[in-house]
Amino acid sequence: MMSQPVVHIHNLNLKYQQKPVLQDLCWTINRNDNWLLCGESGTGKTTLAKAIAGMIPTLEGDIQLNFDLSSPLPAKVHYVANWYQFKDLEGASNFYYQQRYQSLATAITATVIAELTRFGNDQQLSFEALERLLTALGFAGLKNSALLQLSSGEHKKLQLVKALWSKPQLLILDQPYNGLDKLSRKNLNDLLTEISENGTQLIIIGNESELPAAINRFALLKDGRLQEISSPELPQQEVEEIIKPLPSFLQREILTDSAEHIIKMIDVNIRYGDKQVLKNINWEVKPGEKWLLQGHNGSGKSTLLSLISGDHPQAYANNFFLFGNKRGTGESIWEIKERIGLISPELHWYFDASATVWQSIASGFYDSSGLYCSPGSTKHAQVDELIQYFGLSAYKNTLMNELPLGKQRLTLLARTIVKKPAILILDEPCQGLDQQQTQHFNRLVDELCKDGSTLIYVGHFESQLPACIEKRILLEDGAVKSVEHLLQSI
Structure with missing residues (x-):
């Protein structure tokens, strides 16, 4: 008997301000399939990812998730957003740009290690595994930095450390390479291949060519529908946008x-x-x-x-x-x-x-x-x-x-x-x-x-x-x- 697909999507429709974003979209993700989801910016890739992760409450269509209840990995989807949103110690997030450089203001946000400790305790994770991840992503030296002091690349690494540490059955990464230097991108790919070999299935959203060895399927989202393609290369646009005379x-x-x-x-x-x-x-x-x-x-x-x-x-x-x-x-x-x-x-x-x-x-x-x-x-x-x-x-x-x-x-x-x-x-x-x-x-x-x-x-x-x-x-x-x-x- 064939095992059920991990994700089965049938006739998914979603509109935003009366404009169709996803139209009768169908997608089946079988066990051991690790996907790259690509497409032009604005085509709805993030929307689709959030729908799979259960973050969009009202949808027309059907999304079925079938986790392996015999697996030691958490039966859940972990979605890593393109951008990281964090809050201060009182639960607010109304920061301003210059605040990250003011020494007194950094006291209002948690440190990296405090945030990871909170996350690890909530998820009941082993702290022995954390040190290896921090070292691999070049993040160990930032444990005592306040969240407000981190750069965009460092915030991305904090998201990735949490995701890799938690080892969910399905991990969706939205533009995971944004802000990462060359060595960090290579190390991330090695870590992603490793967790996929231990049972985590991957969906990576982006238009990258340097991918984890585990990625074996490719899909293109265009005009609200999904089509499987043979490589991560996006179709080239025939018409180049013309640069107009400056105002x-x-x-x-x-x-x-x-x-x-x-x-x-x-x-x-x-x-x-x-x-x-x-x-x-x-x-x-x-x-x-x-x-x-x-x-x-x-x-x-x-x-x-x-x-x-x-x-x-x-x-x-x-x-x-x-x-x-x-x-x-x-x-x-x-x-x-x-x-x-x-x-x-x-x-x-x-x-x-x-x-x-x-x-x-x-x-x-x-x-x-x-x-x-x-x-x-x-x-x-x-x-x-x-x-x-x-x-x-x-x-x-x-x-x-x-x-x-x-x-x-x-x-x-x-x-x-x-x-x-x-x-x-x-x-x-x-x-x-x-x-x-x-x-x-x-x-x-x-x-x-x-x-x-x-x-x-x-x-x-x-x-x-x-x-x-x-x-x-x-x-x-x-x-x-x-x-x-x-x-x-x-």
Whole structure:
């Protein structure tokens, strides 16, 4: 007698705001099948995953889960979300972006080890297995860090440690490689193959080609339906999106800064208690230069960028110059932010998701999360121009949390450039985007940087970078490992 499939989905339908997302979708997952679920951003992959995990209460159709009751593994689905949501010690989650760099504020969130202890006790897990996972994912040194202090890649690792530790019968991982460096991705794949050999079945959501050896089935979600495919390669789009002429107000040349350096750091050090995060950093960025900032998870990239963006209070205690002025000599944080455009996974996390696309872009004039005042007619017209330029006209009045991730990132890029900043800081801006969206995004960045803008770009994947990048700085354990000139094509 054949065993029942682990998951059997029949004629699943789901609408969002009257628009069909899943249409008569059918999917059978048999025992020993480990799937990659791929498809363009916004096609409903996350929705399908949450439906299987029982996180969407009202569905039309049938989802049957058949766990092996004789297995020692927990008879449950563990879903690892693309983004990690955590709460403070009082159960709230209304954090703001700069809060993660303030030493007093970190006392309101649990430490990594406290969170893992709580999780392990709740799930009745063996703490002997935990140490090996922490070491394999390069996370052991962060046990005493507050959750609020973690970078996006470190938060992803915390999610993964919990999932691997709990060893459910069905593990669904939504974009598990986001924010992970190359070594961490390799180690994760080895760990996933190991738990699959011990009985955990996998569904990985993403468009990756570097996958665990255990992945043996591939499915494409398109137009609300699922089709099995022979490889993880997405069908290539025949028509490449055309880059339109920049809006007129962005076509003005940025005035070359009179200072010789936009950024100059001399022996910069950042310390949290006994932990030194940045060690004797020396770095100079001249006006108009295009830099790639790289380093493994925890190497200090986020902290370095927070000094530049004005969000880190320890900037004043260091020999650090920005736009020719030494930090702490009278300039306000808002005068600094007026000249800097920033995208980062952390900024995206803390952004006001209840703002509309139009409000989100307009908030870039004021460096606020959400819009709290009414822009004048000139600014109003410029926001409208950007909405048309980025192809967001149909979403103008849509809330950010109702948009596919790709549209959210385009909205944040529009927000970043609306004030025509002198320096763009793009920290993993394509995290979670599919290949076509990433290529389109980076072509937009190349176009925007033709006017003399200075660029600092953070990206782990060498194949997913703008063509304009000309220099690279590499961090390792908080120190500068190398600085080099690059060929035009990386």
